Amino acid sequence: MAVARLAVDPAFVVGDLDRRVFGSFVEHMGRCVYTGIYEPDHPTADEDGFRTDVLDLVRELGVTVVRYPGGNFVSNYAWEDGVGPKDGRPRRLDLAWRAIETNQFGTDEFAAWARKAGVEPMWAVNLGTRGVTEAIELLQYVNGEPGTDIADRRVANGSEKPYDIKLWCLGNELDGPWQIGHKTADEYARLAEETARAMRRVDPDLELVACGSSNRKMPTFASWERTVLERTYDVVDHISLHAYYEPKDGDTASFLAVAEDMDRFIRSVVATADHVGAVKQSDKKITLSFDEWNVWYQGRFPGESGLKVREASPLIEDVYDVTDAVVVGSLLITLLRHADRVKIANQAQLVNVIAPILTEPGGTAWRQTIFHPFALTSKYAGSRVLRTEVTGPVVETDAFGNVPALWSTATYDEESGEVALFVVNRSETDEIECEIPLGALEAALGPLHLVEHVGLYDDDRSAVNGPEHPDRVVPKRIDGTRITDGTCVATLPAASWHLVRLSPGGNS
Numbered sequence: 001m002a003v004a005r006l007a008v009d010p011a012f013v014v015g016d017l018d019r020r021v022f023g024s025f026v027e028h029m030g031r032c033v034y035t036g037i038y039e040p041d042h043p044t045a046d047e048d049g050f051r052t053d054v055l056d057l058v059r060e061l062g063v064t065v066v067r068y069p070g071g072n073f074v075s076n077y078a079w080e081d082g083v084g085p086k087d088g089r090p091r092r093l094d095l096a097w098r099a100i101e102t103n104q105f106g107t108d109e110f111a112a113w114a115r116k117a118g119v120e121p122m123w124a125v126n127l128g129t130r131g132v133t134e135a136i137e138l139l140q141y142v143n144g145e146p147g148t149d150i151a152d153r154r155v156a157n158g159s160e161k162p163y164d165i166k167l168w169c170l171g172n173e174l175d176g177p178w179q180i181g182h183k184t185a186d187e188y189a190r191l192a193e194e195t196a197r198a199m200r201r202v203d204p205d206l207e208l209v210a211c212g213s214s215n216r217k218m219p220t221f222a223s224w225e226r227t228v229l230e231r232t233y234d235v236v237d238h239i240s241l242h243a244y245y246e247p248k249d250g251d252t253a254s255f256l257a258v259a260e261d262m263d264r265f266i267r268s269v270v271a272t273a274d275h276v277g278a279v280k281q282s283d284k285k286i287t288l289s290f291d292e293w294n295v296w297y298q299g300r301f302p303g304e305s306g307l308k309v310r311e312a313s314p315l316i317e318d319v320y321d322v323t324d325a326v327v328v329g330s331l332l333i334t335l336l337r338h339a340d341r342v343k344i345a346n347q348a349q350l351v352n353v354i355a356p357i358l359t360e361p362g363g364t365a366w367r368q369t370i371f372h373p374f375a376l377t378s379k380y381a382g383s384r385v386l387r388t389e390v391t392g393p394v395v396e397t398d399a400f401g402n403v404p405a406l407w408s409t410a411t412y413d414e415e416s417g418e419v420a421l422f423v424v425n426r427s428e429t430d431e432i433e434c435e436i437p438l439g440a441l442e443a444a445l446g447p448l449h450l451v452e453h454v455g456l457y458d459d460d461r462s463a464v465n466g467p468e469h470p471d472r473v474v475p476k477r478i479d480g481t482r483i484t485d486g487t488c489v490a491t492l493p494a495a496s497w498h499l500v501r502l503s504p505g506g507n508s
Contacts, residue, residue, distance in 0.1 A: 082106015128181025
């Protein structure tokens with residue numbers, strides 16, 4: 001069996017963990033909203049029409065912040081259509097996904113749903129077909145104190161107290177020619193700066209996210225970020241990144257290693273942002289909002305132009321297998337490895353649309369395989385991320401060259417004293433024995449004992465969860481992991497994701 005050594009030392013801190021990296025995304029797309037989170041006729045629906053079976057799963061998933069209402073949808077969305085009496089709301093053609101939008105779920109409904117789910121709303125404004133005026137009017141609607149015209153519209157619609165939403169996206173993917181209202185970097189930079197300055201006149205304490213590149217392969221990548229930040233550096237807090245991954249031509253080795261791409265993407269954007277900061281001689285650090293990421297089999301998607309106009313019908317409802325879950329776990333590890341600069345992240349999307357949760361209209365809801373690494377990472381990741389270094393076998397990939405077989409991060413929780421190690425074995429073929437020397441940890445924290453070791457893997461990597469077998473793929477408790485002579489030793493099967501928890505006091 002191949003052997004790898006994983007070093008971790010509490011003195012080597014990446015940064016404090018912002019729990020908003022465990023975010024998700026709700027867009028008016030396919031069945032994410034209608035028959036996803038909202039289905040008034042469902043047996044579990046509450047008085048607001050929200051599916052409580054889905055709400056329970058969202059809480060279990062450990063989501064902290066949810067981005068809304070898009071996504072491509074927002075770039076042609078008039079928020080005013082989704083407020084007021086439901087029988088007076090217009091039916092509109094959504095140009096992003098060529099769908100009929102009934103507007104039965106809108107601004108007030110999402111604010112109420114977010115409150116019930118216990119998540120922070122992250123709101124996007126339309127900078128595709130609209131601009132400064134509409135953005136500040138929406139802001140006043142959701143956050144304004146009663147006594148002005150726009151805030152009083154919210155009061156008349158049943159919400160006297162402001163929603164106090166602080167986190168806002170200045171548009172979505174406007175570098176992309178597929179986007180309604182696509183702009184050049186200069187056009188977007190000016191509009192984003194103007195909108196940010198106006199929104200801060202309404203509320204100086206907002207957190208604002210500028211649009212970065214839609215993906216790392218865009219022809220304008222890096223130059224887009226530079227141009228946008230040259231105009232917005234002083235008025236925004238974060239810049240966005242988006243990335244989706246799928247296997248190419250059966251190249252599973254590269255697919256298991258796509259965290260390398262995410263890692264390089266993050267480093268490139270940090271370097272670009274810091275370059276702009278250096279030119280401006282600014283001490284401010286722009287942080288990152290990785291507000292769309294996931295496994296998405298885009299090769300199966302016909303594209304927006306190939307869609308027939310329809311209402312709330314299935315769209316990109318990918319069913320995820322064991323390998324997909326391992327990859328999702330590796331992407332979460334990557335986000336944590338950059339905790340010093342990645343402060344927000346949103347897995348896209350929450351329900352039905354490339355999602356960890358699937359539902360049947362009028363029927364059941366269940367956890368996809370990718371649900372589990374997200375839920376366990378959100379639940380057990382501690383308050384401080386520690387650097388890890390691995391020595392051992394490598395994996396040869398076509399896309400990234402030779403990469404370490406193990407991809408890892410660790411966290412320390414200052415309140416409980418617990419150390420959590422998150423590790424993926426990216427080898428398709430080789431079981432690896434992972435040795436974790438505990439000397440540095442125990443010198444700082446005292447003797448450690450093994451709380452548990454759980455892993456997600458399966459002899460059948462194509463296995464999936466479904467309504468008939470919702471728990472076909474679940475994390476497994478791994479016996480045999482031990483602490484011997486100051487070293488924790490764990491066996492990691494090929495193509496697997498792992499959580500190892502260590503706690504001070506007692507014996508293993």
